Structures are given as C-alpha cells and as structure tokens.
Amino acid sequence: MRFQLTDEQVELRATVRGVIGRRAGAGVWGLVAPRGGAADRCSPAPPKNGTARPGDFEPRLDRGLWRVLGELGFFSLRLSESDGGAGLGLPEAVLAFEEAGRALVPGPLVATHLAAGEVPGAAEGEVVVAAADGRLVEWMDEADVVRKGAEGAVALKSVDPLTPLHRVPAPAPADPVAVLLTAAEQLGTAVRACELAVQHARTREQFGQPIGAFQAVKHLCAEILVRVEVARVAVYAAAVTGDRGDIAAARLLADEAAVRGARDCLQVHGGMGFTWESEVHLLLKRAWVRAQRGGGGREGEELLAADLVG
Template sequence: MRFQLTDEQHALRAAVRDVVGRSSTAGSSWLVAPRGGAADGYSPAPLVDRGLWSALGELGVFSLRLPEAEGGAGLGLPEAVLVFEELGWALVPGPLVATHLAAGVVPGAATGEAVVAAADGSLVEWLDEADVVRPGAEGAVAMRSVDPLTPLHRVPAPARIDPVAVLLTAAEQLGTAGRVCGLAVQHARTREQFGQPIGAFQAVKHMCAQSLVRVEVARAAVYAAAVTGDAVDIAAARLLADEAAVRGARDCLQVHGGMGFTWESEVHLHLKRAWVRARRGGGGTESEELLAADLAGRAG
C-alpha cells in the first residue's frame, strides 16, 4: 500500500496549517488562553474561537466528505485524516470531530456557522459552548477536565461509538505525536548543559528516537485505516496513535524539564489534550476488545 500524497493532498494540508497559523499569530491563539486566568492557571470559561471556526468552515474542513452536490468537497477519509492530523498538531480546541460528523445533518455545521456537541461514548466535549447538541447527551453532568482547553461533561448512558470519530481522533493524536516529537528534538538541539546540547546525551537521544519511531508506526497505521475504512484497522490505528501521543508528550516533557510544566510552554497542554482524547469513544478498551475479538475469530 502506497502512502505517497498527491499534490492536491499536500495543498489541502498546507491550507489548513496556513489558516490555523494565521489565527495563532493574529493574537487569538488558544495556547495563551489558559494563561493568566484563575489563580490555578485555568481560564474560568474556555471559549471556542468563533473566527477560526468560521475560517475552518470556509476552507471546507467540516464539509470535506460531503458530496459536491450538497455543497461539500466530495473527498474521503484519507483527506479528512490529513486535515485532522494538522488540527491535532496545532492543538486547535473545540468539538471538531462532532461538528465534522454533523455536516449535512445539522444546519450550519458544514460552513462553521454552528458549533456542534455530541456524546462520544460517555463524554461530551464543549457542551455549554455548542449551538447544537446532538441526541445522546441528555442528563450530562459537568466534570473537571485535566485539559484547561477542553471542558467536559459525562453522560449516564454511553452513546454509540462512530468508527469515523475513532479514526479522526487517532488522526488528531497523530498530529500531537508529531508536534511533541518536533518540540523535543528542537529543545534537545538548543538547550545546553555541561557545555554541549542535551541532545548529545544518550538518554535524551533515545527518547527522541523512540518518539519518532512511535510517530511513524502510528502514521502508517492511521493512513492505512483511512484507506481501508476497516473497523479493525481503525482500532489498531487508534491504539498506536494514543500511545504515540501520550508517551511522546510525556517524553517531550521530560526533555524540557521543569519549564515544560509552565504556562509559557505548550508541552504540558499537548499531554493533557492527549490524555483527554484517549478517553473518547470508550478509550482504548473498546479498540482492544475489537482487536481481541478479531484475533480470536481468526484463531478459531
């Protein structure tokens, strides 16, 4: 299976990075949102960046897989995965997956005019900020989120888990894994101790190398699942992407040392977001059970 991207796919990914980058440099960056808020460092009320949401809608992020006859781009899961990888890389907050899945069903979702919240397993993200809440979120109770940029509610009756939501979550995790790997390498090259870059020390070298390996393995699995659309492939991709994001962010934090925990650094925010995403859709347990059942079936 070849994963060579086409010129159109490269252009799509670059367009998303450009839109997200311009939003960050225009002074509305979500990376500074939690800083200088409450005494514990958390903003009292995280908000969806509506300007960015509209820009993503105009770019076609939410309507990407809608048929052209319905105003969409008529693209498929491979392109959606590339887009959500970029959104994960940039740590964009908001119910991105829920709004994408609502395109063509909820008015305004495809164009970014509406922010849509939906139950994914037992959790609902951004419930209070949503313009539309999909069925399944009834009786949701607010809970404290480890990620200051992702307000959470818990629902009493877990909702059905959409395999596409699982795959797009894996793509976001892949983006985070790639970002923290790059941050770790960059810091290891520039931070000096004992008269040399810390990247010269074997322990740091190994952390960075292992992080890169996890990223590339997860990328192959996520891209393959996007092509096949198979539920088992998606489950495997989800587990590998979760591991790459969480372990990569933890190692990146180790490379940065104490400064990685400060509000001036984005590293700890990537780790917290990876933890939250890892709980979506039943967490890794659902994917593990699906893989186990498939392996048992093959053995039987």
C-alpha cells in the same frame, strides 16, 4: 505497499496548517477566547511572569476560528460537491484532523464534522455541534446543537483547561469515523511533541553542549519518532481501508504515540515543560482527554481482539 500522498493531498495539508498557523499566531493560546473574553476574538498569550493560573484561561469557544474553518471547508470535506462540500474522502479528512491535532485546535471538531450535511450551518462553521463520544461530551455548554446521546450529562473538572467536559451515564457505541478522526488528532499531537522535543534537545545546552548530545535524551527523541511513524502508517492505512479492525488498531497506536510522546517531550524539557508559557503540558493533557473518547482504551482492544479472533 507504499502510501504516497498525492500533490492535492500535500497541498490540502499545507493549506490547513497555514490557515491554523496564521490564526494561532505565537501558539495554541491564539486559538482560544479566555474566560470573560470575546468569543469572536482570539486571546493574547498567557503572561510569562509566572502569574498565570489555569482558571484564567478556561476558554470560550472562538466562533471566529470556527467560521474560518467552515470557510476553509474543514467540516464539509467529505460532503459531495452537489451538497456544497469538497467531495473528498476519509484520507483527506485524516490529513486535516492531523493538522488540527498538531495545533491543539480547541472545540468539538469531530462532532461538528460528522454533523455537516445533517445539521444546518455545521458545514459552514456557523453552528457548533457537540455530541457524546464514549462517556464524554466536549464543549456542551457552548454548542448550538447537542446531538442525542448526551442525555443526563454531568459537568466534569477537565484535566485539560482548554477542553470543557461533561460525562454521560450511558454511552452509545462509538462511530468508526469518529474513532479514526480522533486517532488523526492524536497523531498530530504526537508529531508536535516530537518536533518540540527535538527542537529543545538541539538548543538547550548543559555542560557546554546541546542536551541532545547525551544518549539518554537521544533515546527519548528516537522513541517518540518511532511511535509517531508507526501510528502514522496505521492511521493512514485505516483511512484507506475503512475497516473497523484497522481503525481500532490505528486508534490504539495513535493514543499511545500521543500520550507517551507528550510525556517523553515533558521529560526532555524538564521543569520548563510544566510551566504555563510552554505548550508542552497542554499536549499531554489534551492527549489524556482524547484517549478517553469512544473507541479508545479497552473498547478498542476488545474490538481488535474480536476482529483478530474472527
């Protein structure tokens, strides 16, 4: 079976990418408000003179960006038209979240999307909603509404400087839609890792030729691409079927594509990928954090195994 995007779906994806791209400017740093900065204004890019420190860029949530996403209809995509939404389905939501993952848009996107229609103001981007997703709650301190399941949460030191985290002692079962939208974000991050790896392999030269001419680098880039395309097919198919087993498989493949893809992208970039003027290390850190959300790892494996045995 061939899954071909409709013209409307292609236009939706391009619109989301364009809006986020214009807001981001030069890169992911344009999507955060730094420590002590204005929450309604994007931050400048970090300095490129080697003086950037992780603590300088612990962000505040960019409320202006949140409202832009609300006006775009990002959070209300699946609401009926009578409720003020676009009346679209999971496939369209997956395309939108894939673009958000590609740009590393910070904030509790999944929780706010799922709250649209239930929490007043969430659909319009006026209210930020956080919720426990597995053992983690993202952006709890800056959310306007923290949905149940986050009781007893304790602050964590996050490996991703752009994702403040809390841990909850007793996680609730993962919502299948949240699992799928997380998979879509992971897919988008894997796509970005592939783009950056290929771009660097084409432009970085050693011994008088682009490093992409060397077989070892070719293999890394090819493996990133293969994982991306396998994950893409699984995520898109799960969005069509909505089956829990399909969603679990898609999530496992997307987590692998994002984490391993970002690691391989770092390998292609060498030491430059670890520097703060590059977004490559942020791809890996965000992929690590997302992989710990509900429905990933052992939880997804157990669900998929039970589905296959059944």
